[in-house]
Amino acid sequence: MxxxxxxxxxxxxxxxxxxxxxxxxxxxxxxxxxxxxxxxxxxxxxxxxxxxxxxxKQFVGRPNPLYHAERLSQELGGAQIYLKREDLNHTGAHxxxxxxxxxxxxxxxxxxxxxxxxxxxxxxxxxxxxxxxxxxxxxxxxxxxxxxxxxxxxxxxxxxxxxxxxxxxxxxxxxxxxxxxxxxxxxxxxxxxxxxxxxxxxxxxxxxxRDFQSVIGREAREQHLAMTGKLPDTLVACVGGGSNAIGLFHPFLGDESVEMIGVEAGGDGVETGRHSAPLCAGQPGVLHGNRTYLMEDENGQIIGTHSVSAGLDYPGVGPEHAWLKDIGRVNYVSVTDDQALAGFHRMTRTEGIIPALETSHAIAHVLDLAPQMRPDQSIIINLSGRGDKDLNTVAEREGITL
Amino acid sequence: MSRIEQRFAELREQNRAALIPYVTAGDPEPGATVPLMHALVEAGADLIELGVPFSDPMADGPVIQKACERALRFGTGLRDVLAMVAEFRKQDTTTPVVLMGYLNPVERMGYETFAETAKAAGLDGLLTVDLPPEESEDVVGLLEQSGIDPIFLIAPTTSETRIDHVARAARGFVYYVSLKGVTGSQSLDVSALAERLEGLRCHTGLPLGVGFGIRDAETAAQVARVADAVVVGSAIVRLAEEHDGDGEAFARAAAAVVREMRTAMDAARSPGAAATV
CATH class of the missing domain: 3.40.50.1100 (Rossmann fold)
Structure with missing residues (x-):
């Protein structure tokens, strides 16, 4: 490149x-x-x-920590996992x-x-x-x-x-x-x-x-360098519209060694058509003021999306992500509702952090990715929000009445 | 001379303002649209604006949103709409037809394919509400090659410098959005409108059409005194909802409204009518 x-x-x-x-x-x-x-x-x-x-600083509570998820890293037996704790911001998300x-x-x-x-x-x-x-x-x-x-x-x-x-x-x-x-x-x-x-x-x-959200990546970059003396190998964030992802990714774009992965909502599975993954399975079009990847039918009508997480349930995506996909700088993947739920539980039980269902998509991808990497490598997950708002949804899916 | 130019030239000679009804193609069902277009012309329409149904009509109020939803129940797409134009042209070779809608269906069809198909169908103009001149260079070139006029909007918020920019890109006529809001909004201030149109005439020699907020024959007549064309959308489309899926009853009601507006507009422009608003 x-x-x-x-x-x-x-x-x-x-x-x-x-x-x-x-x-x-x-x-x-x-x-x-x-x-x-x-x-x-x-x-x-x-x-x-x-x-x-x-x-x-005074109202939101920044900078928030870059937390080394030691127990999860150890269990997965691969890369060291760091969490950028946007869930600790006032109001609970980025x-x-x-x-x-x-x-x-x-x-x-x-x-x-x-x-x-x-x-x-x-x-x-x-x-x-x-x-x-x-x-x-x-x-x-x-x-x-x-x-x-x-x-x-x-x-x-x-x-x-x-x-x-x-x-x-x-x-x-x-x-x-x-x-x-x-x-x-x-x-x-x-x-x-x-x-x-x-x-x-x-x-x-x-x-x-993007500029307002880039504080995430600026802090994370500085914190990771201070903690480990080097840059992370991989960044992972969930992508609906893509603001938390671009906030983490943008300050690292010039660092060629840093790999970036955006995780879209695969819903019931991209192959079923019931999902919210325009970068993985959509095509370029114009909606809501910008040209970007969209989920649409053969007449150019926007089609209904599905995701367990309301925050990712959107048929478009930010135009910078569309471009980063095309030029190959960022890799975009999807995980299903069920995988996201598994990520939600794993993070909660292993690290004592209840993540938002949106964030759980990024976690789910890391559960697969980390074991393929070496223990001297590292991954930053953008822990974009906390999961309190999702307790009803999770309980309902598991047949529990609160 | 294009069909649109021809029509405005005739009207200018007769000292009449154009009456442009808008209907959403495929509402309440696909078979209703072409007979409806003929009925509107019969009742006194000079040009037809045919709405292309879109899933996310951001610039439209509830009346046209619902019309889109009704049309989309039958899956009416841009190709179907162009087929309706072609069907209409078999009987009517003089009334200009302009498509109004959003960019994505055109983008999905492909600009070249659209321009070719539209030309073959006998379409005269295209107005995409979410396509400002800044983003339109590619498509405008293709449309012009096919003899289709790109119609652009000017709003109350458009600055002097942008007016020139829009006027340079526009062909056929300029569509002045009479108020800040979505289609079907209330309260049109006719004296402010008159002043604004006066200003616009310094920037463009194209005919000036006015739309958004023209609810009845009285308003249409007031606007006809100061504008070259009156566009009426929601006031007609709401009749489709009232007639609940009955395309023929809708066409009769729509034609009655057009006839009433036609009479009031022509009276307002007649030599004996009061010259002031």
């Missing part, structure tokens, strides 16, 4: 190779130009960055790294109202949290199917003062919540800031969310 200047992507119009861009209705183009301008201005502004760092940053930009733009979409509810909770802290009005769109699966998070958002709107259109999951949030934004564009929760959507969102 030729040396790539990773910082040069996306280009000025938001393209990662053929992916990304800005495919939205005309009404939003002005707001996106304005957002891009303000984001480019502040992302290099020392005062803004100091404010962001202060909030990440999502808050991004909402803190975008909410600060919303204030700079003088917006008084925040909207967001959410799948599992983690991004909704992280958004409602920063809105409460800044005293901003907050509306969260969530597919009706997901409000049922994640009722605890719905209640958390309401406690935080957010209005939660159950979306009844389409498949009633994350993609429909995104459609509805876009409709709200196009109607209330003057006073409203849309905090997108993943590295997808129209430019500048994929780049901006």
């Amino acid at each position: 030729n040396k790539i200047d990773w910082a040069a992507f996306p280009d000025a119009r938001g393209h990662f190779g053929p992916y990304g861009g800005r495919f939205v209705s005309e009404t939003l183009m002005g707001a996106l130009d304005e957002l891009q301008q303000v984001y480019e201005q502040y992302i290099g502004d020392p005062d803004f960055l100091a404010e962001l760092d202060h909030d990440l 999502k808050v790294n991004n909402t803190i940053g975008q909410a600060l930009l919303a204030k700079k733009l003088g917006k008084t109202r925040i909207i967001a979409e959410t799948g599992a509810g983690q991004h909704g909770v992280a958004t409602a949290t920063v809105a409460a802290r800044l005293g901003l009005e907050c509306v969260i769109y969530m597919g009706e199917e997901d409000t049922r699966r994640q009722s605890q998070n719905v209640y958390r958002m309401r406690l935080l003062g957010a209005e939660v709107v159950g979306v009844k259109s389409g498949t009633r999951t994350l993609k429909d919540a995104l459609n509805e949030a876009m409709r709200d934004w196009v109607t209330n564009v003057d006073d409203t800031f849309y905090i997108i929760g993943t590295v997808a959507g129209p430019h500048p969102y994929p780049a901006m969310v």
Whole structure:
């Protein structure tokens, strides 16, 4: 591979190779130009960055640990496994790294109202949290199917003062919540800031969310070097939209020795068609403001997805992942619902850490991968979120009534 | 001269504004669409905007979302929609037809295949709401080679510099989105609209169509005084829902609405009508 200047992507119009861009209705183009301008201005502004760092430290609790999972490493008998503990952030997942940053930009733009979409509810909770802290009005769109699966998070958002709107259109999951949030934004564009929760959507969102999430990889890189004196061999993260994965991967892209693996939701198995793995089994198309890999039928209609984890239940993926797949820098695989559940239990019982079902996909892949590696090698798993929100889902699958 | 240019030239000569009804292809069922198109022309439509059903119609309000869902129950896809245009052309060779929809079905079909098939079907224009001019260079070139006009939107939020950019890329007519919101929204401010259209005429010589928020004959007449074309979507499509799957009853009701709007619009442009809004 030729040396790539990773910082040069996306280009000025938001393209990662053929992916990304800005495919939205005309009404939003002005707001996106304005957002891009303000984001480019502040992302290099020392005062803004100091404010962001202060909030990440004092409110989120960063830096969080890079934890050596010694017992799991020993049991698997291969590579040393390290966990980047995003589950220890305030609100329990990596999502808050991004909402803190975008909410600060919303204030700079003088917006008084925040909207967001959410799948599992983690991004909704992280958004409602920063809105409460800044005293901003907050509306969260969530597919009706997901409000049922994640009722605890719905209640958390309401406690935080957010209005939660159950979306009844389409498949009633994350993609429909995104459609509805876009409709709200196009109607209330003057006073409203849309905090997108993943590295997808129209430019500048994929780049901006990546930049806010890259704190994960910057810390992990420094921590791993300090603990072991070398870089890790492999990074593993789950990929729905792909924000936790890009946050871990991006600061390592220039480290050619570091291998990266994104794990998609294989649902009942990619061969069954009931899954959420567009990079493994989809093809390029245009949805939600960007060109990327999608799950669609022969007429270009977006098809229903399936995953045990609401946060991965999405037919698209961030455009930077699409590009990293095509150029071969990152390898994308999938694991099934059952494998993810096994990963969930293994981590819980072996390390005393209850991971989110999304995260459990990354863990499941490492259960296979680690034994194939040597004990002097290492893997970092992005432990992107904690599993409290998933206890009902896990219990239900196992026939237990709580 | 393209069919769209021809139609606007005729209307200008008659001092009339174009009436452009929008219907979602395949709603309430695939067989209903071509007879419906003929009925709309009969009732006074000058140009037909045919919606391509999409699973994720982000720019549309609930009325057109539901129309898409009804059409998708029968699996109506872009190829089917182009076949409907071809069928319509067998009887009507003068009324322009513009497809309105989202980019992904066109992208999936392939731009070249689309341009060829659309040309053969007798399509006149394509409006993809999620394709701004910045991303459209490839597709616009192919469309122009096939004689299909790329139609672009201008919104209340479009800046002066972008207006020029959009106007340069646009052909046929420019579609002005009359309000911030999705299709079928309420409350159109006609005097603000008049001022805005005046401004737009400094940037483009193309006819200016206005859509989003035109709910009844009265509003259509007000808009017809200041615009070159009036696009009516949700006010017609909601009748499909009311007539619950009965395509013929829907066509009769839609034709009645078009006829009423036609009369009101022509009266508003007649020499005796009040010149102010």
